[in-house]
Amino acid sequence: MASEAEESPPLRQATTTGTAFTRTETLAGTCMVALGISAVLPISAEAPGRTMIVGAVAGLLIITACFLRSPAVIRAAVFIGPLFGCFATGILSGWPPAVTTVLVCVLPLGCLLLAGRSTALRPATPWLARGSLTPEAPWLGLATVLFSAAALTAWALAVRPEPGEYLQELRRLPLGLAILGIVAFALVNPVWEEMLFRGVLLTELAAVWGTRPAVVLQAVLFGAAHYAGFPSGIIGMFMAGTWGLVLGIMRVRSGGILITYLVHVTANAVIGILAVLILH
Template sequence: MTDDRTGLEVGRRRFLHPGPLRWLRAVGWMMLLFIIFTLVYAGAQTVGNPLFKGGGHLLEVLEVAAICGAGLALYGGVVWLAEGRWPEELDPRRAPVDLAIGLLVGAAMLSAAVGGLYALGVYDISGPRPASAWGTIAMAIESGVMEELLMRAIVLRLLMRAFGVWPALVAQAALFGALHLANPNATPVAAAAIAVEAGLMLAGFYLLTGRLWVSIGVHAAWNFTQGWVWGASVSGIPVVESWLVSKPKPGAPELLSGGAFGPEASLPAMVVGTLAALVTLWWAWKKGNFEARPDVQAPPRP
């Protein structure tokens, strides 16, 4: 019989049931969810962004976490109503271990990229110095949770439902990179770097596990380690409070150092992120998660 547990769960009931124009229903549903959760993200940013400009406080970080938690709960509710399933991409039983793995991997990857910049002689690193971490924690939570919900659980999943995995992978990565063009100090090279090293890499963790938690952990730890631990610009946004201070040396080639956008636009980050993307995507393909889960489970043979 067909194994109902093989493949990635991308939605197959109620609004996404098999039938005419399912691709169009999936795209329309994706657009509606994207608008709704962009508004939720904006709510988190009204609290989180001021913190990123200064030290922040624990209570304000808890407010950001509460908004993001409410966003995840809202996603679970609307998917249950419209798709007839509780989203296993938010399986709470797997969250603690997945998040811990993601946090460790994200911190290690970003540190490897900064280490590469230092080894190449294009970055100065100074410190340590006293600094509050609360503002960067708030930024890491809001970006990790809400951007993964938007880009992987909504855009990637529903484009995969509509058109298959390869068009979905390319489109969500390109969109992720393009959205970063609105950041300070952004360039087309920086956007392309984000699309490849982050858009494909974070998608790889989602496709591999079928859940958001590792991707959330990697994303949050990558941003926190970049901003507070190493004190480098995060996606073009300079940090104020950081333990260390890292910046390109004067005259360092921008294609190598990332320039004012920060390490994410650098060659070492591209190498680290792209290698992680290739490994996770290959592993997900071997696991069978490049295919959507079958629509109907065949009855057992007598």
Template structure:
């Protein structure tokens, strides 16, 4: 079975560079420069919005998203509208955490429930289809299996190395759980690993990457998506410039896996492994 999102993918993986380049060029011609600019602006804006503990960046990102939304509504491009709608929902929920002090667990769960509910509604109404062609596992070729395993091993090793060498207090990440009963700590770690990975894959490797590939082509889309992912993790775990670079590189690898398999299932599994590592390091680190 072949899956097409700019480049052509099959069970054997990517096509040759020359064929893929021609496919990229042909499919991008159907989108104007204005539409490509809107998808790029949306990606950057949602990346800025989601930077943790940085209200000025969140405000800047939200304002940019509002402006992009106005232009997108006038343009009425399905690819742009799908991307903007999901980003707007995530941004709105994030502002409830930043400005209204809503509980992080509630907001994180809403990041999954609200966009999915909106997608189901749009699909049933026949609007903006296809809404979520990436919501699947997809096939795994041998080279993709190797990349999948390598990504998990590299991310776990990188997180452990950063924790041991960085001059940072990692106890602030889920650190309060060390004083909770073991069953509560386990439940929180599992919940964080599963839910946080779900909404980030839904947004970054699902909606954003798909529509960026549709409008920009695969090469540029992978770069834009990974940069956006890195920006959004500026104050995350790991943090700082090193954390941004690590998240950027990791986001790129997850994007490649997503495009090779045609779905977000395997990127999600790799993401859960990394999130579990982060939670355990934050919980156990002294």
């Protein structure tokens, strides 16, 4: 993270006034949302054809981004392209999830930082700044964690869902080791999620469509990404989307992603531990 002296500048606003966008801004924002959709669609080793189709579409979107010559869309493409590639290669090749996750956390950011050496693509990662602690951040973060935990507990007790593969593996371990596994997951997984949603998508969408649409759209995409998560389905999407909206507001207010990362880690750890305890 950057030091306090290197805090993220205020989110750039769209160049147009009101709600009217130029044709380039409309195309740029649409292309960026489409890239975000390609990044959150589920990848399954049982459906490699579907993944190849999504990959081909993502490739066309990246080419479109280059033709649009919008720095915001190009930066998003430089990050999302390797992100999708890492997930697709890791899942379809049967790599250990830990290896895929590490690559997803490192390679897309590395590509974006390299691209940021070009004057035309600066600033590439202003959102990497840790930002500042705003007055509402502690209570808003605590409320988010408590609400998420309460909602998750109620949902799990009512639905009694079949746990995902990772949770099933943890259920075979002693409780102490299972909790350590949850904490490890909670520390690592939010890295790429915060970089994608509160970092790239929020920042670059704000550059072309303004901050408010960017906060809402990244939350919608964040919710969609959790359709097959825990909790799952429409309820899971709504819960994750609401959570993403709060994190987006905190990101804008704080000027960096450190606060949102810490809240994300805490919520993931609490939710994961509750899931293990309820379903163990």
